[in-house]
Amino acid sequence: MSQDFHAHAALNSPWPKLQAELEDLKSRLPAPANSLTTKQLAEHVLKLSDFYIHSPTSSSPWHEPWARHALLGYFHPLNLTRVFAAGERGRHLGFFEGLDHLYDLGSGSGAAAQALNLLHNWKSLELRDVSSAVLEFAVTIGQLPPHTRTVSARLEVRPPQLANPESTLAVLANVLTENTELPSWVFDLEALMIIEPSTREDSRRLQARREQLFAQGFQIWAPCPHAKPCPLLRDERDWCHDAIDYPAPSWWADLETHLPMKNSRLTFSYLLARKSTPPTSKSNLQLRLVGDVLAEKGKSRALACFDGERAFLSWFPQRRKAAEPTWRRGDLLAWPSDPNSFEKRGQDDRLEYRIAEADFPILSKLTDDSESDR
Ligand SMILES: C[S@@+](CC[C@H](N)C(=O)[O-])C[C@H]1O[C@@H](n2cnc3c(N)ncnc32)[C@H](O)[C@@H]1O
Numbered sequence: 566m567s568q569d570f571h572a573h574a575a576l577n578s579p580w581p582k583l584q585a586e587l588e589d590l591k592s593r594l595p596a597p598a599n600s601l602t603t604k605q606l607a608e609h610v611l612k613l614s615d616f617y618i619h620s621p622t623s624s625s626p627w628h629e630p631w632a633r634h635a636l637l638g639y640f641h642p643l644n645l646t647r648v649f650a651a652g653e654r655g656r657h658l659g660f661f662e663g664l665d666h667l668y669d670l671g672s673g674s675g676a677a678a679q680a681l682n683l684l685h686n687w688k689s690l691e692l693r694d695v696s697s698a699v700l701e702f703a704v705t706i707g708q709l710p711p712h713t714r715t716v717s718a719r720l721e722v723r724p725p726q727l728a729n730p731e732s733t734l735a736v737l738a739n740v741l742t743e744n745t746e747l748p749s750w751v752f753d754l755e756a757l758m759i760i761e762p763s764t765r766e767d768s769r770r771l772q773a774r775r776e777q778l779f780a781q782g783f784q785i786w787a788p789c790p791h792a793k794p795c796p797l798l799r800d801e802r803d804w805c806h807d808a809i810d811y812p813a814p815s816w817w818a819d820l821e822t823h824l825p826m827k828n829s830r831l832t833f834s835y836l837l838a839r840k841s842t843p844p845t846s847k848s849n850l851q852l853r854l855v856g857d858v859l860a861e862k863g864k865s866r867a868l869a870c871f872d873g874e875r876a877f878l879s880w881f882p883q884r885r886k887a888a889e890p891t892w893r894r895g896d897l898l899a900w901p902s903d904p905n906s907f908e909k910r911g912q913d914d915r916l917e918y919r920i921a922e923a924d925f926p927i928l929s930k931l932t933d934d935s936e937s938d939r
Contacts, residue, residue, distance in 0.1 A: 579656075580812065580932070582683045583649050586708070587642050587814040593706045598634040607823030609635040614826070621742055625673065627696035633674075637702055639820065641674045643811070643828060648680035648738050650809045650931055651760050651835040654787050654895075657929045658844055660837050661685040664756055666733040668693060670720040670748070671740030675703030677760070681736060682709055693720055723750035730754045742767060747774070752781040756839045763806035763832035771834050772798055772805055783838040790851040790897060793873025797855060800914055803875070805855050806834045807895040809932050851928060852878075852898045858890070866917070867892060871900075876916040878925065887922045895931035 592599075598606075613635035616626060626632045655661060661681075665688040669678040672692035682690065690713040694700050697717040704715060716724075720740070727733070727750070734756040737747070741761060751757055757778070761767045772795045775785055785792060788807060797803040811817075811831045821827060855875070856868030866879035867890075882889055892898065901907065906923040909916075 584812050591816045595705050603819050604823050606638045610639040627699040641676050644676035645680050647833040648677045652684045655837045656684050660786050664734045668735040670737050675707040677736045677738040679707040721748045758837050760835040763834050765804040768804040768806050768834035778838045786843040787837040790853045791872045796875040806832050808832045850900050854896050857894050878918050878920050880920045896927050897929040898925040
């Protein structure tokens, strides 16, 4: 991966495809969801949101029409966007190369399959969920290729015809909160993508799974820029998640006027793992910003993760003559070529690099600049 590669990836950005999908989704809602008033839809959204808050480990109530309406009109577009953003990071790294078959496990309305279908061509796709009611809707709204299969089954059950594990990706999006264990058969596959809510608890549990994946022969392609133990697990107060600006469709603002929660910024935690070696391990040491850029009393700082360490990169904007860093949470950065151009201070959880005039070039951003400026 190089800066040129990033520029090339941005030029071929699939973000407009996502925006077109989001815009179109509302018109694809099947009856009776399409005849609900926005206020009624918002009431269903609040009911499902309450359900998840009060029963986080219970099965989603997809047999209830109100729950399916809330999923399709609200959670589906949000989860579609989150998986797309994590997948787009993978695409920049070449994560989908050589992968032909996709299993969306605990697919719900198929947000993950729909997102990954915008980023890559799949020879086969299977949406798997215990609820046949929700699978029916997944096909209606997802505009998935005609060869997509839907299978009403438990994700723990190994598919009887698992023909090409070496070119297969399984995605588990927002499923491990309900099912705490990864199904053992997915360890035979070439690639895994796990995406979870960005809460401290879900995210820390997800990062703890890295060791299990390493033991099963996987390597982490993203978001971690190293294979050392996660430095954010050392302190209970830390957790790793990314954030993007939500490219909300035009119909979203009306819905949000009836909801107490706002979604201008979407957060999520994820792991992309493959048996093959990630490009980051072949290049020079990289850093990933795991925090927002914070401006406080004349000093700016952002938490970075690299090589098993966590450290703040800090600078004084008033004193800095070089251009102000334009970094955002989730960006991958390269170390400056001159190691003497910045100063190391403190240690352990107080480790800090005063970057002075140093440039830590951005290798890859979570969103294109045109997206993040929205
Ligand atoms: C929170 S929803 C997430 C849906 C979708 N992946 C998304 O991100 O929008 C979790 C889904 O997993 C399904 N599910 C839960 N346990 C399952 C299991 N053991 N086997 C198959 N599906 C399961 C539920 O029916 C539900 O549709």
